[in-house]
Amino acid sequence: MELVNKKLSHDEFYSIRKSILKQWPTGQAVDFEEAVRYQLNIPKEKQFSEKLIQAKKSGRTLIQPRAGVALIDKHIELLNYLVDHGEADLLPTTIDSYTRHNRYKEAEIGIEESRLAGRSLLNGFPAVNHGVIACRQVTEAVSAPVQVRHGTPDARLLTEIAIAGGFTSYEGGGVSYNIPYAKKNSLEKTIYDWQYTDRLVGIYEEHGVSINREPFGPLTGTLVPPCISNAVAVIESLLAAEQGVKNITVGYGQCGNLRQDVAAVRSLEQLTEEYLKEKGYDDIIVTTVLHQWMGGFPQDESKAFGVISWGAAAAALAGATKVIVKTPHEAMGVPTKEANASGLLTTKQLVTMLRDQVMPLTKELLDEINIIKMETRAIVNKIFELGNGDIAKGTVAGFQAGVIDIPFAPSKYNKGKVLPARDNEGAVRILECGSLPFNKELKDYHREKIEQRAKIERRKVSFQMVIDDIYAIGKGRLVGRPR
Amino acid sequence: MELVNKKLSHDEFYSIRKSILKQWPTGQAVDFEEAVRYQLNIPKEKQFSEKLIQAKKSGRTLIQPRAGVALIDKHIELLNYLVDHGEADLLPTTIDSYTRHNRYKEAEIGIEESRLAGRSLLNGFPAVNHGVIACRQVTEAVSAPVQVRHGTPDARLLTEIAIAGGFTSYEGGGVSYNIPYAKKNSLEKTIYDWQYTDRLVGIYEEHGVSINREPFGPLTGTLVPPCISNAVAVIESLLAAEQGVKNITVGYGQCGNLRQDVAAVRSLEQLTEEYLKEKGYDDIIVTTVLHQWMGGFPQDESKAFGVISWGAAAAALAGATKVIVKTPHEAMGVPTKEANASGLLTTKQLVTMLRDQVMPLTKELLDEINIIKMETRAIVNKIFELGNGDIAKGTVAGFQAGVIDIPFAPSKYNKGKVLPARDNEGAVRILECGSLPFNKELKDYHREKIEQRAKIERRKVSFQMVIDDIYAIGKGRLVGRPR
Amino acid sequence: MNIKTIIIGVIGADVHAVGNKILAFAFEEAGFKVVNLGVMVDQDEFIGAAIETNADAIIVSSLYGHGELDCRGLKEKCIEAGLEDVLLYAGGNLVVGKAPFEETQRKFLDMGFNRVYPPGTDPFTGIADIKKDLGVS
Amino acid sequence: MNIKTIIIGVIGADVHAVGNKILAFAFEEAGFKVVNLGVMVDQDEFIGAAIETNADAIIVSSLYGHGELDCRGLKEKCIEAGLEDVLLYAGGNLVVGKAPFEETQRKFLDMGFNRVYPPGTDPFTGIADIKKDLGVS
Numbered sequence A, B: 001m002e003l004v005n006k007k008l009s010h011d012e013f014y015s016i017r018k019s020i021l022k023q024w025p026t027g028q029a030v031d032f033e034e035a036v037r038y039q040l041n042i043p044k045e046k047q048f049s050e051k052l053i054q055a056k057k058s059g060r061t062l063i064q065p066r067a068g069v070a071l072i073d074k075h076i077e078l079l080n081y082l083v084d085h086g087e088a089d090l091l092p093t094t095i096d097s098y099t100r101h102n103r104y105k106e107a108e109i110g111i112e113e114s115r116l117a118g119r120s121l122l123n124g125f126p127a128v129n130h131g132v133i134a135c136r137q138v139t140e141a142v143s144a145p146v147q148v149r150h151g152t153p154d155a156r157l158l159t160e161i162a163i164a165g166g167f168t169s170y171e172g173g174g175v176s177y178n179i180p181y182a183k184k185n186s187l188e189k190t191i192y193d194w195q196y197t198d199r200l201v202g203i204y205e206e207h208g209v210s211i212n213r214e215p216f217g218p219l220t221g222t223l224v225p226p227c228i229s230n231a232v233a234v235i236e237s238l239l240a241a242e243q244g245v246k247n248i249t250v251g252y253g254q255c256g257n258l259r260q261d262v263a264a265v266r267s268l269e270q271l272t273e274e275y276l277k278e279k280g281y282d283d284i285i286v287t288t289v290l291h292q293w294m295g296g297f298p299q300d301e302s303k304a305f306g307v308i309s310w311g312a313a314a315a316a317l318a319g320a321t322k323v324i325v326k327t328p329h330e331a332m333g334v335p336t337k338e339a340n341a342s343g344l345l346t347t348k349q350l351v352t353m354l355r356d357q358v359m360p361l362t363k364e365l366l367d368e369i370n371i372i373k374m375e376t377r378a379i380v381n382k383i384f385e386l387g388n389g390d391i392a393k394g395t396v397a398g399f400q401a402g403v404i405d406i407p408f409a410p411s412k413y414n415k416g417k418v419l420p421a422r423d424n425e426g427a428v429r430i431l432e433c434g435s436l437p438f439n440k441e442l443k444d445y446h447r448e449k450i451e452q453r454a455k456i457e458r459r460k461v462s463f464q465m466v467i468d469d470i471y472a473i474g475k476g477r478l479v480g481r482p483r
Numbered sequence C, D: 001m002n003i004k005t006i007i008i009g010v011i012g013a014d015v016h017a018v019g020n021k022i023l024a025f026a027f028e029e030a031g032f033k034v035v036n037l038g039v040m041v042d043q044d045e046f047i048g049a050a051i052e053t054n055a056d057a058i059i060v061s062s063l064y065g066h067g068e069l070d071c072r073g074l075k076e077k078c079i080e081a082g083l084e085d086v087l088l089y090a091g092g093n094l095v096v097g098k099a100p101f102e103e104t105q106r107k108f109l110d111m112g113f114n115r116v117y118p119p120g121t122d123p124f125t126g127i128a129d130i131k132k133d134l135g136v137s
């Protein structure tokens, strides 16, 4: 295997496919031709791509929860509850952590134990173990489009089963489902494996079935500067496009400063479209998703509602196509269906109430957008350079060189030198730029912003600020001021 | 009695006072000299005026609930709960509706029945019936400053008892506690009666005790255009200042369009300060309060949390000195203490999280501020004109002429010709200007804004829009679009 | 034609005027002759107006929480005044606090009301019921 | 001087790295020798590291909900490996869902853990306890 950003050849794809479908017995049930027919029969209002296009056209922000439990009937019950009592527009199927690490045997034990215990001992739905038919039971039992959400470095078998199982959207990417979600998985390998996923989606496209693809925007969810998540989104969009993907949703995890959040979403959409066009992918539909604050939540449920609402407001004011919703149980554990529905309803109230308000493009907003674009371009262009024009190679080299570096990520393929901290208005800036390919002007900008805060707090810029910021929202603040 | 905006003379005040204190037996227990000594001993952190000044200086937004039940011990328990479990910065004592209408006998029955039933059958705390000592029990039992909140056209006895009872802030005014809260009470009479309240506060000031006064900003709480509530706030501030009041909080009920809400609060503060200075009241401290949406709420509690959060965000972004908090029970009934605390906590999370973000003064915001100022000045100046320079006389004449006119108010002294409706972005505009003293430019502005919306909704401008807007937030929207 | 007359008003010391205005508008649109007493209406005013206009129904709103105290004895007074056949409806936020509606309903039915409505009931629900009860279509 | 050695890590297939980094930082600041195994640590790795460094305590974090499944048998393995005296602490979001903490605590104590902490416990609580348990000041 040599990693290049090039459409996988027919032979390469099908030779991999053979072994993939053997990884677990349920793989044998996947029949591509039959699956295409099946997908083509899914009604429009249950197709993810379609619903996103409609929402983008009409300027609506759709709402989507996270949810997944071990057993099929319970999972169906859960999803239906979220539509009926939570007014969810789009549905998820969150996959459990064993499946994410291809530990299907442990997942099997988890299913068994969940049956015995009468409650889910898994933190998600083990789709591979359940197989194609069970997935179809799920997607057929509900009235909204369903997406697979996970965090799986090697998701090839899961993709095969999920799409044949009637899911119409698929989250993840070779970077975004590796660096924040794994410790030792080689980046080269995960990018390569995700080319498979993207190619499979591309082949479905060639057969008239449009599956929505969503790179995972928030990464570690914790103080990730917009330029870093935007860069990953652009990279994964380019990788997906090369394999034939046509409907892409790029994402961003809310940071909390309204202006920065709006700027992040707008620049994300614009940059993705721009790079796709520039590289010759002309017919791709790009939509956006904002994830409500992805870092540590307050334990108190009422306070959690405040954080949820602020995410809903940011999504609406930014004009994101959809928003992924947190719940009042976030700090405590996987939510009950009731808690999940209540997070949805709070969000629904706000996105519909704020539907007619857009944040005007003021000078301040434009400045913020331009900064994010400058930074993101610096990163992405450097990566192209390192890859001699090949974004796949460049990404591997880029992580190695630290020109892209995701804060707090567990992967050993991540440099881990970049440290973010909030400025005095709560926007996430970069305290330690590591090897990010920023010019002096950009570096000074970040430094000054954080110095400004330090001065007001009468302390030196230090790692303690980062720690304080990690805890801040959980403790009711945005900026982690000294006590 | 001839109503003029002039400090009540010593003789006039004390002759009224004599009869007031006889209105109900508890009046006899009021001893001014002793009350001054008592008030002077209240520690700083429990003085409303003081705490507001601190908050204004440090740019914080304080949070305050509404709360009141029939029985003393239950009321104390409630207030302590709201501090301990709701993190309230400021406390209220909401007075019941019988007391508001001076129906002390009915209030007495309500107290009795509440004792028997073991739950409050009154919708507030009947402070007059309970008397000075009981009020002191309340204000002493809690750690935060306490304000009397009510809606009483003739509040003279209540004021006497409340201030002697250790309350350090007092809401209301001759306009704001008449027109939205009464049907037949003469405006001349209520303004006159509130001069008594203001004069009493002024006399306390002269004895070194600063009692905070707060005109009731939201009026009918339902689509009140900012210029109308701002005009009432300016009028009542001028009336209060003339009687010697020194610490004033002007208020505004959130309408829901962020830009308009921020503009309303900023213009409110600036205009009040400007008029006070212009009329020679130089030493008055003006702070602001934003009331979270005061109209019909959604019944679903999660949705209510969304509305509450949006109010909290508006207050923080506008830089209001305090915010009055709604609860998830709003649409259903007087909240339990738990529901009340949860509204507070949601609000606390947001005002502290957004503390470091201010809405920049963009051109759009400045335009909105200028429009509100122009409108408000038109109204207030016309009122001065009608009163031949006397704002008290002018106010009575102004309501009669309809140059000030509060939408949906029950009072027969209100013209009731003005009809508000939302524009296409949800800002409250004026569909029918009635006799508001607006020039053609202003009238056209409103008309155009609403026409714009009508066009998009493909219907004619009509009363149906008003109805749709009244229901909208309760149904999850801001603008009441046709179904 | 058979135009029915109804009295509407908000009882007691209650000043919530918005719903009352909409209610009046809705019943008029639905073809009723509406006598709207507005807010702060006491029992005697309701009865006086019903006698005077020969009304078919009295529709009492109460929002502010004292509905329970304010409505006691109204049915008895109606009977005394010879209005035993006049329909008596109540709606709004009838009691203090968020209470299970069944309890509230029971209370008001026991007080002699013909129909009782929970908070935020759409006027059209009431209109449909009253048409049925009065036999108009 | 008497420097104590502790092993810390996030067990199972769990990749929540943020708390782990802070925990390591806090224990180091408090004067411990910290061997941080990072995320995705299996039982054998914990035990191997404890033997190798002659550790005084093993501090297991689990955030992602599978803690219950992942921690079973760890104490037994420790005993087998001759580590019966090594303190065993657990903290994080140990089970799936928002459960009453008493239940979770009972479960983990029964599994042989010395101390168990609810979601979001401040590292300093753990540090204070371990100092007590290990007799350092």
Ligand code: B12
Pocket: A066, A094, A096, A097, A100, A123, A124, A150, A151, A180, A181, A218, A219, A220, A221, A222, A294, A295, A296, A297, A298, A329, A330, A331, A332, A333, A334, A335, A408, A409, A410, A470, D013, D014, D015, D016, D017, D018, D019, D020, D022, D023, D059, D060, D061, D062, D063, D064, D065, D066, D089, D090, D091, D092, D093, D094, D095, D096, D097, D098, D117, D119, D120, D121, D122, D123, D125, D126, D127
């Ligand atoms: C950020 C985050 C993520 C990031 C993690 C990035 C990374 N690699 O680090 C991402 C987005 C990738 C992620 C993924 C997942 N997550 Co996650 N995540 C969170 C979140 C929001 C914050 C965690 C955090 O960083 N907190 C800040 C740090 C400082 O606090 P902490 O982690 O709690 O650690 C402190 C304490 O726990 C304590 N502590 C820990 N151990 C010990 C031990 C002792 C002895 C003591 C004294 C103290 C102590 O000290 C630490 C430092 O202060 C939490 C919810 C929350 N807390 O708000 C969910 C949460 C932990 N995640 C959850 C889940 C389910 C997942 C996923 C399975 C699915 C999903 N929802 O996508 C995947 C799992 C991936 C995997 N295989 O592990 C659940 C766990 C559910 C449960 N236990 O019932 C949570 C609780 C959210 C929820 N309510 O559903 N997540």
Ligand code: B12
Pocket: B066, B094, B096, B097, B100, B123, B150, B151, B180, B181, B218, B219, B220, B221, B222, B294, B295, B296, B297, B298, B329, B330, B331, B332, B333, B334, B335, B408, B409, B410, B470, C013, C014, C015, C016, C017, C018, C019, C020, C022, C023, C059, C060, C061, C062, C063, C064, C065, C066, C089, C090, C091, C092, C093, C094, C095, C096, C097, C098, C117, C119, C120, C121, C122, C123, C125, C126, C127
């Ligand atoms: C706006 C408002 C005010 C305004 C009223 C302005 C005015 N003069 O109209 C102001 C701010 C002045 C105010 C004051 C008070 N209010 Co108020 N107010 C509200 C609020 C937010 C909205 C009411 C409204 O206009 N809704 C919109 C209209 C269209 O709906 P509606 O009023 O419910 O009416 C509809 C239905 O009820 C139904 N309906 C009514 N009657 C009937 C009858 C039949 C037969 C049928 C079929 C249907 C029907 O049809 C109507 C039209 O659609 C409600 C809470 C809510 N609903 O969200 C509280 C609320 C009614 N108020 C309340 C209270 C306690 C007060 C105060 C005592 C204290 C205070 N908090 O300040 C004072 C009382 C003053 C007094 N003496 O009456 C409480 C009542 C509590 C309870 N019952 O347990 C509420 C529920 C808020 C709460 N949860 O605490 N209020």
